[in-house]
Amino acid sequence: MESMREAADLIARAERLVVFTGAGMSAESGVPTFRDALTGLWARFDAQTLATPEAYDRDPALVWGWYEWRRELVERVSPNAGHEAVAALPATVITQNVDDLHERAGSPNVTHLHGSLFTPRCSSCGEPHRPREQAPGGEGPRTPPGCEHCQSPVRPGVVWFGEQLPVDALEGAVEAAAGSDVLITVGTSGLVYPAAEIPQVAARMGGTVIQVNPDSTPLDPFCAINLRGAAAEVLPHLVP
Numbered sequence: 001m002e003s004m005r006e007a008a009d010l011i012a013r014a015e016r017l018v019v020f021t022g023a024g025m026s027a028e029s030g031v032p033t034f035r036d037a038l039t040g041l042w043a044r045f046d047a048q049t050l051a052t053p054e055a056y057d058r059d060p061a062l063v064w065g066w067y068e069w070r071r072e073l074v075e076r077v078s079p080n081a082g083h084e085a086v087a088a089l090p091a092t093v094i095t096q097n098v099d100d101l102h103e104r105a106g107s108p109n110v111t112h113l114h115g116s117l118f119t120p121r122c123s124s125c126g127e128p129h130r131p132r133e134q135a136p137g138g139e140g141p142r143t144p145p146g147c148e149h150c151q152s153p154v155r156p157g158v159v160w161f162g163e164q165l166p167v168d169a170l171e172g173a174v175e176a177a178a179g180s181d182v183l184i185t186v187g188t189s190g191l192v193y194p195a196a197e198i199p200q201v202a203a204r205m206g207g208t209v210i211q212v213n214p215d216s217t218p219l220d221p222f223c224a225i226n227l228r229g230a231a232a233e234v235l236p237h238l239v240p
């Protein structure tokens with residue numbers, strides 16, 4: 001509890017506060033993390049192997065179906081008390097999540113390092129795709145729609161393993177982390193680069209890093225305070 005008070009004090013005095021989030025941020029809203037085993041029809045797949053350009057090339061309907069299923073799941077759930085606490089802080093928010101729960105909690109200008117479930121685009125010409133209203137589909141493969149311009153299959157607007165992160169988002173995130181005096185890293189395994197560099201940049205540049213995660217992660221050594229707990233339970237205690 002001592003460290004919780006210390007973290008809250010640091011946050012209350014921060015002048016350039018950054019919050020950096022991963023899948024654990026949305027876990028208590030009911031969105032499975034990437035390292036959770038998948039369930040139902042998806043149980044025999046590993047999220048890591050579906051989130052690649054090779055998987056989409058091999059079986060577009062499988063990968064499109066998985067992302068559509070996740071998009072529909074996200075649309076059914078709500079931001080949790082952790083998202084609301086983040087929105088109440090005067091912070092720059094940088095997320096690896098492809099959901100829109102920070103925005104729905106009221107955080108303005110969220111940087112999405114790994115893209116979004118809500119910005120599909122053509123796999124060939126890159127033209128944004130405007131999805132038509134449609135009834136939710138079932139769990140399982142779904143044929144991707146065709147691009148209105150070139151008829152190539154549409155792909156999810158997310159960053160897959162092996163792809164470049166959006167340059168502006170990454171540069172802005174590194175700049176914000178480097179200039180921060182306090183950075184809170186929430187619910188990320190710290191295993192996926194370059195995103196995992198963000199808290200490390202803050203620490204190297206003299207900022208204080210506070211971590212919220214029920215488990216230890218490779219980011220522990222960079223953190224001045226490690227709060228072992230769930231985002232929706234811990235973050236509300238950190239709002240001044």
Ligand code: OAD
Pocket residue numbers: 021022023024025027028033034035036047048051096097114159160161186187188189190191192212213214215217229230231232
């Ligand atoms: P992971 O699934 O790798 O890690 C989730 C982290 O959240 C773990 O460290 C858990 O201990 C923690 N966690 C679980 N429940 C929590 C809770 N209620 N509160 C706080 N923390 C909790 O997710 P990410 O680190 O976000 O990228 O994964 C990084 C990237 O790898 C993702 O953006 C995705 C992925 O595969 C791409 O798809 C490119």
